[in-house]
Amino acid sequence: MKLPILHRRHLPALRSIVLRGGPWKLGFAILGAALLMARGTAQPAVHLQQQTLAVTGGPTEVPCLLPAGETRWTAAGSPYILPSTIPSDPSACAPFPPAAESEPLSPPGVVVGDKSRLVIDGSQGPVQIFSHGAGIYVAGGELQTIGTGADNSVTFDAEPDVASWDGIRIAADTNRQGDASLSYVSIQHALTGINITSGATSSPDDSHYGLTVQNSGIVVSYFDGIDALNTPIAITGQRDGRFGTLNNIGSFGIRASFDNRAPAIPAGGLALKVQNMTFGSSVPFAEKDCPPLQPCAAGTIGNDAIQATFVDHAAQPALINHNDFFRAGSYGVELLNPSNPQMLDNTFHCNGTGSPDPKVSCSSNVPNKFPPIYLSNATVDLESNVKDNAGYNDGLEAIVFNGRVTSQTFSWKTASTTTNKPLGYLLNGGLNMTGGVFRVPHDGVVKVQGGSLNLTGVTLDASDSGSKTFTSLRDATAGIDAGCSVFVQVCSPPLPLPAGDWGGIKLVGSGANATIDHANIRYATVGITVANGAMSSPSAAAPTAITAPAADGPGFGLVVSNSAIGPTFADGIVALDTPIALLANIFTCPTTSCSGSSPIGNRGVDADFSGVGPLNGGLKLAGNHFDGSVNEAIRASGLSGQLSGSVLLGPQPVSLRGNIIQAAGAFGINLQGAVRPTLRDNDITGSGTGPVRYSAVYLNGLTAGDFNSPGSVTPPSADPAVIWGNTGKGNGLNAIVFHGSTAGTSSTPRSLNWQTVGASGLLGYIVDGDLTVNGPLTLNAGAYAPILAGTITVSGGGLNANAAIVTSLKAQAPGMRSCGSVFVPRLSGICPAPRAGDWGGFVLDPGQVNTLTASELRYPRAGITMNKPPATPALTNLLLAQTSISNTVGNGITTQSPLSVTQGAFSNLGGRGLAIDLSAAGSGAELTVDRAVISGTGLEGIAATGLKDQTVSVGGVRVD
Numbered sequence: 001m002k003l004p005i006l007h008r009r010h011l012p013a014l015r016s017i018v019l020r021g022g023p024w025k026l027g028f029a030i031l032g033a034a035l036l037m038a039r040g041t042a043q044p045a046v047h048l049q050q051q052t053l054a055v056t057g058g059p060t061e062v063p064c065l066l067p068a069g070e071t072r073w074t075a076a077g078s079p080y081i082l083p084s085t086i087p088s089d090p091s092a093c094a095p096f097p098p099a100a101e102s103e104p105l106s107p108p109g110v111v112v113g114d115k116s117r118l119v120i121d122g123s124q125g126p127v128q129i130f131s132h133g134a135g136i137y138v139a140g141g142e143l144q145t146i147g148t149g150a151d152n153s154v155t156f157d158a159e160p161d162v163a164s165w166d167g168i169r170i171a172a173d174t175n176r177q178g179d180a181s182l183s184y185v186s187i188q189h190a191l192t193g194i195n196i197t198s199g200a201t202s203s204p205d206d207s208h209y210g211l212t213v214q215n216s217g218i219v220v221s222y223f224d225g226i227d228a229l230n231t232p233i234a235i236t237g238q239r240d241g242r243f244g245t246l247n248n249i250g251s252f253g254i255r256a257s258f259d260n261r262a263p264a265i266p267a268g269g270l271a272l273k274v275q276n277m278t279f280g281s282s283v284p285f286a287e288k289d290c291p292p293l294q295p296c297a298a299g300t301i302g303n304d305a306i307q308a309t310f311v312d313h314a315a316q317p318a319l320i321n322h323n324d325f326f327r328a329g330s331y332g333v334e335l336l337n338p339s340n341p342q343m344l345d346n347t348f349h350c351n352g353t354g355s356p357d358p359k360v361s362c363s364s365n366v367p368n369k370f371p372p373i374y375l376s377n378a379t380v381d382l383e384s385n386v387k388d389n390a391g392y393n394d395g396l397e398a399i400v401f402n403g404r405v406t407s408q409t410f411s412w413k414t415a416s417t418t419t420n421k422p423l424g425y426l427l428n429g430g431l432n433m434t435g436g437v438f439r440v441p442h443d444g445v446v447k448v449q450g451g452s453l454n455l456t457g458v459t460l461d462a463s464d465s466g467s468k469t470f471t472s473l474r475d476a477t478a479g480i481d482a483g484c485s486v487f488v489q490v491c492s493p494p495l496p497l498p499a500g501d502w503g504g505i506k507l508v509g510s511g512a513n514a515t516i517d518h519a520n521i522r523y524a525t526v527g528i529t530v531a532n533g534a535m536s537s538p539s540a541a542a543p544t545a546i547t548a549p550a551a552d553g554p555g556f557g558l559v560v561s562n563s564a565i566g567p568t569f570a571d572g573i574v575a576l577d578t579p580i581a582l583l584a585n586i587f588t589c590p591t592t593s594c595s596g597s598s599p600i601g602n603r604g605v606d607a608d609f610s611g612v613g614p615l616n617g618g619l620k621l622a623g624n625h626f627d628g629s630v631n632e633a634i635r636a637s638g639l640s641g642q643l644s645g646s647v648l649l650g651p652q653p654v655s656l657r658g659n660i661i662q663a664a665g666a667f668g669i670n671l672q673g674a675v676r677p678t679l680r681d682n683d684i685t686g687s688g689t690g691p692v693r694y695s696a697v698y699l700n701g702l703t704a705g706d707f708n709s710p711g712s713v714t715p716p717s718a719d720p721a722v723i724w725g726n727t728g729k730g731n732g733l734n735a736i737v738f739h740g741s742t743a744g745t746s747s748t749p750r751s752l753n754w755q756t757v758g759a760s761g762l763l764g765y766i767v768d769g770d771l772t773v774n775g776p777l778t779l780n781a782g783a784y785a786p787i788l789a790g791t792i793t794v795s796g797g798g799l800n801a802n803a804a805i806v807t808s809l810k811a812q813a814p815g816m817r818s819c820g821s822v823f824v825p826r827l828s829g830i831c832p833a834p835r836a837g838d839w840g841g842f843v844l845d846p847g848q849v850n851t852l853t854a855s856e857l858r859y860p861r862a863g864i865t866m867n868k869p870p871a872t873p874a875l876t877n878l879l880l881a882q883t884s885i886s887n888t889v890g891n892g893i894t895t896q897s898p899l900s901v902t903q904g905a906f907s908n909l910g911g912r913g914l915a916i917d918l919s920a921a922g923s924g925a926e927l928t929v930d931r932a933v934i935s936g937t938g939l940e941g942i943a944a945t946g947l948k949d950q951t952v953s954v955g956g957v958r959v960d
Contacts, residue, residue, distance in 0.1 A: 064093040064134070065107075066141075068115040075125035075152075081159070082110055082131035085166065093134040096166040096191070107139045109166055114140030114176040120154050122184065123147025128155045135166025135190070138180060140173035144204045148184035150215075150243065153285050158189040164222055165189065170196040170211065170231075181205035183214040184243070186285065193218035193246075197229040199263050208269025209234040215243035217282050219299070222250040230262040234273040239322055241292025245282035247299035253279050253328070256308040258316050271316035272308050279305040280326030280349075293324070298359040301328040305351070309336040312377060317341065325351055325372065327358040330486070332372035332394070340406065341378070342385045348372030348423075352395030352486075362393040367484045367491060369395030373423065378403035382425070383410055389423045396485045402429025402451055408436040414445045415480040426473060426480070427451060428487045430503065433458050435511070437544045440519075442466020445479030449487055452503025452525075459538055460507060460514035463548040468516075472501035472523040477590070498595040500525045500569030507558065512578075513537045515546045515553060519563040522590055526574055527565040533557040533578035535616040552581040555617030560585055566599035566627070575607040579652075581620040588627035598663065600629035610638025613649030620655045628663035632670045633687070639673040640703060651675035651703070655719065661696075662686055666822075668731065669697045676704040676721045676743060684728040684763070693732025693821040696763050699723075702740035704774075707752050707765075729760040733821055739769030739790050749775030749796035754804070756784045757816045764816075766809060767792065768823055770840070776848075779804035779855070784813055788823055791840025791861075798848035798877070807858035808838035836910060837861040837889040844878065846870060846897040852883040861889045862911075868896035872922025876900050891915045892934075900928040908936040912943050913959070919946025931956035 060077040073080050085095035085108075094108035112118045118136070120127050122145065136143065145154050158165040167190030170178040177200035187193040200210030210231040215238060218225040225246040226235060235254060237244010246253040256272045265271050281297045283290050290296035305328040310316040318341040325332040328351040335341055350362035352370025372394045373386075378401050380386055391397045398415035410433065415424035430451030438455060440446060440462040446453070449472065453460075462468050469478040474493040476483055484491040504524035507514055513534035521527040537553035538544045550559040558575060561583040565572045572587045573580070582605065589599045604626045607619050619636050626633040640651035654677035661668040661684040668684035671677060679697070688694025699705060706713070706722045713720035728734045735757045744750035752773045757764030770790035776797030779785060783801070788809035809818050811834040818824040819831035826832075841860035844850045847870040857863050863885035866878050876898035884905040885892040891911040893899065899916055906913040913934035918925045927944060934941035934957065941959035944952070 062110055064109070065111045065113070066116045066118060068113070070117045070119055072119045072121055073127055073129070074121045074123075075127055078126070079128040079130050082129065082134045082136070082165065084132035084162070085134050095133065096135050096137070096169055107137055109135040109137035109169065112136065112138045112141035112143060112178070114173050116141040118143050120145045121147050122149065122152035122154055126153055126155065128157070130157055130159045131162070131165035132159045133162050133165050136168045138168070138170040138178040140171070140176040140178050140198070142178065142204065143168070143170065143180035143182070145182050145185060150184065150285060153184040153186060154182075156185065156187045156190070163189070164191050167192045167221070168194045170194070170198050172198040172200070177210065179203035179210045181212045182216055184285070185213070185216040187216070187218045187221070189220045191221065192223045192227050193221045193225045195224070195227045196231045196233065199230045199261075201232060201263050201266050201269070206234060208232065208266045209273070217243075217245040217247070217285070218249070219245070219282055220248045224252045224255050225249045226254045227252070228256040230258055232265055232269055232271050234270070235277060236273065236275045237277045239276035239278060239324060241278045241281050241297060241324075242283050242285060242287075244276055245278045246301070246305070247280055247282035250302045252303050252307050253301045253305040254307070255304070258310050258314070260311060262311065262314075262316070265316055270319050271310065272318040272320070274306060274320045275322055277323045278326070279323065279332075280328060281324070295359070298326065300358060303329050304331045304334045307331070307334045308338070310338055312337045313339060313379070315339065321345060325349065328352060330370045331374045334374045334376075335378065336376045337378070338375060339379045340385060341375070341380060343373065344385070344388055346389045348389070348391040348394050350393050353393070354395060365484075367489050369485045371396040371398045371400045371426070371485075373399040375399065375401035375403065376429070379406060380404070381406045383407035387422060390420065391423050392419050396426070396480070396482060397423065398426040398480060399423045400426045400428050400487065402427055402431065404432040409439065410436065411439045411441065412444050412446055414443065415447075417480060424480075426482060428473065430454055432456075437461055439547065440468050442468065444468045446470045447473045447475065447479055447482065448502035449473035450502060453505045455505070455507050455512060457509045457511040458507065459511075459544040459546070460505065460516065461546050462519055463515040463517050463546045463550065465518055465548065467518050467520070469520040469522070470505060470524070471520065472497055474501055475522060478520070494595075496567070496589065496591050496593055496595045497523050499523055499567040499601055504528060504568070507531070507533050510534070513557040514559070515548075515550050516560045517548065517550070517562055519560070520590065521563065521565045523567060525569045527568050527572045528558065528560065529574045530558045530578045530580065531576040535579060550581070552583070552617065552620065555579060556581040556620065559583070564588060564590065566590075567594045567596060568600050570602040571606050572600045572604045572629070573606070575605075577609055577612045577615065579615040579617045579619070580607060581617060582622075582624055584623040586625040586627065587629070587633070588625070598628035598630050598665065600626070602629065603631045603635050604629045604633040604664070605635070607636040608638050609636070609652045610642065613642055613644065614652055618653030621659055622655070622657045624659045626659070626661045626664065630665045632667045633661040633664040634659070634668070635670040636674070637672040639671060640675045641673050654678065655721075657681055657719075659683075664688060665690055666694045667696070667698045668728070670700065671698070671702075672700045674699060674702055674705070676706065677723065678719060678721045679723040679726060680710070681725040684726070684731055686730045688732030689730070690732075691820075692825070695733035695735045695737040695766065695821070696728040696731040697726060697736040699736065699738035699740070702738045704741060704743045705738065706743035706750055708750055726763045727761055728763045733757070733766065733816070733818065734759060735764045735766045735816075737766040737768050737823065739767055739771050741772040742774050744774030744796055746796050751776040751778060751797060754779045754783045754785055756782065757786075759815050766823075768809070773797070776800065779806070784816070786811070786813070786816065786818065787839035789839060791843055793843040794848070794850070795845050796848070797845065799842060799844055799850040799852065801852045801855040803853065804855040805858070806856070808834035810834040810838055811858065834859045836887045836908070841865065841888070846874070846877055849877050849879075851879045852881070854882045856883070857885045859887045860885075862894060863888055863892045864895070866895040866897045868920035869898070869922070873924045874898050874921040876926050876928075880904055885909070896920055898925045898927065900926065901932050902928070902930045903932060905933045906935070906937070907933075910938045912939045913937050913941040914943070916942075916944040917946050918944070918950050921946070921950070923949035924951060926951045927953070929954045929957055933958045933960070935960035
């Protein structure tokens with residue numbers, strides 16, 4: 001027998017009970033009120049006096065308490081009439097309390113107690129249940145439908161004298177957990193269609209669920225369609241818009257919540273199963289004039305179609321497959337703390353749009369639009385278990401999520417408004433992934449709000465030559481516009497956006513590596529961080545192969561090329577104990593201006609190798625452009641000197657070539673502990689010019705630095721490790737400041753030709769500590785060599801100074817103002833005056849010819865020191881002509897080797913002018929002092945010993 005289409009009379013005034021449910025989320029009480037006022041317009045309900053009924057013995061009045069044992073309702077007693085909840089009615093039942101209130105002392109509604117079982121049997125024909133207000137309260141008992149089908153359905157509805165009824169509530173008592181299995185049931189005009197809180201884990205139709213609802217329809221519920229707490233439920237249909245629907249729901253279609261009191265989910269079961277259902281569209285089972293899923297069947301869901309909250313990391317799986325979602329007011333599906341949910345082949349139409357009448361139009365200018373799917377704090381396999389979900393005209397056409405991705409290979413899908421395409425992704429928090437491959441293909445846009453891409457042991461493959469963008473969710477210039485959404489509630493975010501809108505890309509742990517080409521990384525706190533990562537990128541034959549392997553991949557765990565990074569709140573790229581190669585990138589803002597003072601909020605690149613020995617390719621930067629940073633553009637520390645126990649580990653390879661640096665707030669380049677670095681053809685301008693000035697380049701603790709041309713290196717090399725061709729202009733100190741040692745050995749010395757600091761062009765040299773020159777040191781005519789604190793030791797070659805000045809860095813010279821720099825800070829706002837002992841002086845090689853002509857040495861601790869000659873008879877290898885030494889703490893010259901001084905002046909010396917001991921020089925050693933002026937010495941002007949058998953000539957000398 002087919003259930004005829006039934007119609008109700010015009011409704012009476014609303015009764016007060018419909019207002020007892022409390023406010024609805026996001027103001028959807030307006031929708032519920034509209035449903036109450038216009039009930040029957042979208043989904044006509046049944047009125048007893050207008051029914052065309054089968055021949056039965058009904059109507060049957062139902063008492064408030066069903067007897068123990070089984071009560072069976074059939075077509076023979078249909079319709080069944082439930083009492084009212086009006087206190088003045090002597091036959092009334094207690095109303096259901098609102099969800100936030102405790103249960104009354106006496107059970108409300110028509111009670112199915114723990115010793116009772118209500119069976120609604122449709123085998124003889126359709127069964128109708130009408131209520132004057134009371135609901136059915138399964139208090140530890142059981143509710144089941146049997147014998148139902150498309151033609152033998154069960155209908156629950158309100159009588160025409162009331163606007164609504166209390167629905168079905170299933171709870172536990174002290175003896176038993178209530179459960180229910182319903183099929184081919186229509187529940188209309190309830191406050192909440194079904195509410196279950198019993199915690200039951202089985203029911204008559206399925207031993208895995210406390211509630212099963214099959215091929216049924218819930219329409220015009222003023223609050224929720226189905227509300228479940230700590231109870232596994234299964235809601236299934238036929239995906240035909242008729243059998244299996246929830247429509248015209250005031251708040252949530254299905255709301256399932258689990259907390260720490262929830263029972264364990266039975267093996268083989270699910271916490272939530274929703275399959276082949278239709279939300280926001282329905283027709284009555286027997287409707288013929290309105291085909292399913294057509295405009296005449298359209299309805300709405302006030303808030304989420306499905307909302308489920310799970311215990312974080314609990315085994316509470318969910319399956320939401322093959323469903324159609326229409327016109328939900330907020331999310332189509334919202335899952336909080338889901339653990340490996342399955343969501344396959346769902347379609348979403350016009351959800352979360354904010355449209356005042358989504359049945360007519362999905363377009364809206366209202367903020368707080370919603371995506372069709374939201375997964376918060378999720379643990380999810382987006383490749384296998386959440387896929388083939390499509391959206392059409394939804395508020396924010398995307399799967400928005402945060403949490404952990406468990407896919408071994410995860411390929412990013414970019415959100416777009418294109419229909420007939422699987423939903424792409426947006427992040428409103430962090431993405432966490434451990435192991436495997438994360439691929440971002442060409443044209444990929446990864447938009448993130450607040451969180452970071454936390455990739456532990458992951459291969460990040462963004463290697464193909466197409467453009468990719470990693471940016472803030474608020475960035476309207478890339479990908480889908482998330483403005484006017486629940487996540488970006490302003491429709492026009494500020495331009496330019498502030499840096500730090502999201503955390504950045506973080507690669508951590510053994511195996512973590514990335515190959516990134518043609519990417520834009522915008523508005524992050526730190527653009528890219530790699531810590532303790534891989535020594536190389538996977539080869540083409542590896543299971544985690546990079547799509548387009550980089551040429552530098554075998555030598556580096558991070559390879560970034562042809563990319564734009566910035567603005568960032570802190571560093572552009574940070575590398576900890578991981579070899580990195582950065583090639584032809586730009587560190588800048590994506591627009592003509594930044595929200596901050598510089599595109600990079602701290603350092604452009606900060607590489608720290610302090611915990612390891614040599615790491616494959618080490619540090620390589622070539623052809624990068626830095627448009628401004630608050631601190632250094634490039635800093636690398638821990639490049640050598642690391643210990644493993646007592647064993648000294650080798651240094652890191654360093655190659656910085658062809659980089660352009662502008663407006664760095666501190667040093668343009670700062671290398672700490674570099675050993676034989678390649679530092680070529682870099683250009684630094686306008687850097688280190690703040691209240692404390694910095695040099696363009698600082699080589700702190702340089703070892704074996706080769707300051708010679710690339711062509712001079714033997715054997716020839718395509719990329720020789722030299723410091724050469726670096727230029728600058730307008731820097732705080734337009735110089736390379738360094739200390740340590742230069743390249744060369746006793747057998748293969750390498751020269752250092754001094755470069756004087758100038759206003760532009762090649763960067764000049766400043767020494768800020770001890771320096772060993774392993775080869776000839778040449779200071780050509782006009783050379784100006786400022787030194788601070790250290791001693792210059794020349795070994796394996798001689799010193800050749802011609803019309804040069806070697807002096808304290810504290811002495812101010814035109815074009816080289818050191819006062820106020822990080823090396824010569826002001827003292828109480830005053831520039832410190834140069835003084836004796838500001839630097840150590842020269843220690844020269846007695847086996848090499850050392851000549852100083854028309855030169856000056858100022859403010860050393862000791863002017864020149866030379867030890868005994870390596871062989872005798874010794875040649876005269878220290879020759880000074882028209883050269884002056886002044887303002888020393890100790891002697892002007894201290895030598896154990898032959899000496900020639902012609903003219904020149906020695907003044908303001910704390911020790912002797914000349915201190916000579918030729919006792920180890922062999923016979924015939926020469927001492928010549930001709931027309932020198934010696935004044936203001938603390939001790940003797942000339943003190944010479946060991947002169948027996950030596951050739952001595954002292955003439956025309958004036959000692960004051």
